[in-house]
Amino acid sequence: MAGGEDEHELKLLGTWRGPFALRVRLALNFKGLSYEYQEEDLANKSDLLLESNPVNKKVPVLIHNGVPICESLAILEYIDEVYRGTGPCLLPGDPYQRAVARFWAAYIDQNLVAPWWKMFVGKTDKEKHEGTKQTLAAVEKLEVALRECSSGKPFFGGDNVGYIDVVLGGMVAWMQGTEALCGLELLDATKTPLLLAWMERFGGMEPAKAVLPDIDRLVEFAKMKRAQKALI
Ligand SMILES: N[C@@H](CCC(=O)N[C@@H](CS)C(=O)NCC(=O)O)C(=O)O
Known part of the structure; x- marks a missing residue:
């Protein structure tokens, strides 16, 4: 590198x-x-x-x-x-497209990552239920975002991995571990076919494989920390 x-x-x-x-x-x-x-x-x-x-x-x-x-x-x-001259650009050159990418990055943090956490470690059943509802609503919105941002290409960034791809990419292993950790399949071929295919494609790329955690290790670790009520 x-x-x-x-x-x-x-x-x-x-x-x-x-x-x-x-x-x-x-x-x-x-x-x-x-x-x-x-x-x-x-x-x-x-x-x-x-x-x-x-x-x-x-x-x-x-x-x-x-x-x-x-x-x-x-x-x-x-x-x-x-590092503008090194490797692919993450953010698009066009100011409007840049604003769109920043919008979805903020959306992922507020509407997917935070509710996912609530679903996983919520203190009450009500909190967990709210987290689950919000997380499922967020993936449906992200399905639409992927369709619009990618215009039929493989990534949110188009032909190459971009800003939204790496932001959501940080959640790939957690998304794949959702069933084992929270008892529900987050993505499915009927409601979120594009996201499901994106997750497999992204997770299979060498730069991603080099850092994405092993799902079994992640699930085991997260369950242990949840039981200890410790920081994850
Ligand atoms: N908004 C921050 C969130 C960072 C964050 O929450 N990091 C967690 C680990 S995933 C952390 O360092 N937690 C330690 C603590 O809360 O004391 C970012 O995007 O960098």
Whole structure:
């Protein structure tokens, strides 16, 4: 992979399973950028993480030549701007299409990732039920978004993986583990055929396979953490 002048100018703090760190790793891989990776223990965060993200103390943090960048969506945009000439562009060149991509990225965070979590670790049955309803509504909207954004091409980004693909890509293993973790199939061939095919296509690509977690390992780990009521 291309790494620029200094092989270690990029360092990423993350966890192997977190959807937010995974989307950054996916973006780095699809762009062909090399980086040093530091796995964080969220129960015992490193000094580097606490110093680099003193406000939220969360992963991911990308450290570029010693300067930390926080928040996964901001990191994706940063990578795309700084490494514009390297690998495929994540965000489209057209301002309207860029706004659309940012809209769906925010939608995924608010309407898929957050409700999915509520469905999985909700404190009451009511909360879990609400999370389930919102998650299922979100995948149906994302099915339409995929149809419109891709215009019949394989990805949200068209012929290549783009911004929305890597943002949603961080959730692929969790989506595949939903039945084992929450007792329902998230995507199906009748309601969400395009998303189902997208998930298989995306998950099968080499840059994705290199970072996406093994489903059985993820399911086992998530069940254990849920039982312990610990951070995932
Ligand atoms: N909005 C943030 C969310 C990051 C986030 O929630 N990270 C979790 C791991 S998946 C974390 O670091 N949790 C540690 C904590 O809450 O103390 C982003 O997009 O980067």
